[in-house]
Amino acid sequence: MEKVLARGTEAIAEAAIRAGCRLYFGYPITPQSELTEYMARRMPEVGGVFLQGESEVAVVNMVYGAAIAGKRVMTSTSSPGFSLMQEGISYIAGAELPCVFVNVVRGGPGLGDIQPAQSDYFQATKGGGHGDYRLIVFSPESLQEAVELTMYAFDVADRYRNPVLLLTDGLLGQMMEPVSFPEFVDLDSLPDHSSWALSGTGMRREAHRVSSFDMDPVSLEKKNMLIQSKYKEVVKNEILYEEYQLDDAEIVIVAYGTMGRIVKSVVNQAREKGIKVGVFRPISLWPFPYVQLSKWSDQASFFFTVEMSTGQFVEDVKIAVEGKRPVEYYGRTAGIIPTPNEIFAKLMELI
């Protein structure tokens, strides 16, 4: 397949269109504005809709409305913008609607800066909005993987009627790599949502009702428990991870997204010196591959978590390891990307 030289943000946008997304609502924010710009140029070419809202609050509610109509819909933003969207995301999860969010994370908290970071991990995986809900979260390490996960995200969102988040960072969003795109999905082959979507009764059926609102605690609890059983299915079926050079590893480096890619070169460096180290890279951050990671505690002497935040992801690693082995941490924050040499030096300190 013919390749193009794409930016991360452009690759994600094109992948969404290939997956059948014809509705995009967005608001520009660095370092993901190129995704919004790409959609503004591209949607008219494919007969889709691009609409810039007056804020991320408006945008998330546009996504809510479009998702209720049963169509594939997406938005993208960066950290502060994603915070603004949290209320709407909670409503969307409560109303059980499929849609895809992209957060190209930058340095925080607050306005922070525009450099790459992974400090929105808690917000992404533990619920940034209110109520008992979950986002399904995928995090790619490369542009090609971002393309695959974006397209897959729409399928997963449809399968569970739940919002899916593609969590990436400014580095992946801005870097350019050769990418090949799969063929366009046939719009007529997309999952049928006519059993619940608000698509017009044509005066031939009862109106559908899609809402997160229920005044009766008993029936709301029943609904919440149904959503929880759906989440159990997600945990059972949707865990994704990569194992790199783990077969004989005595040290397991755990990292995700761009960091997951950077630590692979640390492993190569360490292996040249005869140090038996490998990488466990969760691709789905929720559901987190607790059991799959835990398995390595029989073999490893310790786990070493590297992240572009001050210690968020490491908490899930600790839950997985259950105190059976030490879990070490190294991280940078505020948009500083740890270099392979820096991580390698820290690894040598730990040995």
Next chain:
Amino acid sequence: MLEHILQEYQTHIFIGMGGSGKTEIAINIAIKLKEKNENVAIVDLDVATPYFRVRDKLDELKNNNLRVVTPPERYLHADVPIITAEVGGYLVNPKFKTVLDVGGDEKGATVLGSLKNFLDNSKRVIYFVVNTKRPFTQNENNIKKNIIQIEKKIRTKIDFLICNTHLKNETTNLIIEEGEKILENVSRETNIPVLFTAVSEKISDEIETKFEKFPIKRFFKDYY
């Protein structure tokens, strides 16, 4: 031809769509200019791109004894468009050869409009950089449309096209050949000549080009 143009003109302006490789070409041209000129300045006018800009290669450029003009250091990573006043000074200083790296797309190029008074008093040449492997510049029609939009924004004509078609480490002879063919067609229809084809110095010996070959160092490499 390139050699002649470099000596002939005082101000060299690089524009193009986002990610076309303007910055890399601009840096390489500045280094080339330095071979025969005492005073060379490179100006970072990119108000559109957050990463991978001239200012991110400051040390390398200063090692080449180039005068690098960027926003003040404390604002280097600010998410706001800053054009320092000294830019105008370099443009009309006859002792300097000046290279302008202008931000991507028509919005980045808008900056040039604001410098019009200085540019009109400078012997300047405008290059439009194209990588036909980038989205929205993959065929003749797209490229022509972009040229028309950008010329409107900068309120003047583009003088030369530059073929910067590549696919990073996966670049082949065929890819460059196809890129040159597309630009040749664009050139025929717009009457803007293609000045040169940029080729990474790593593969330059193996690549044959239709237009003058300009081997360049690629400054923004793969990230690990």
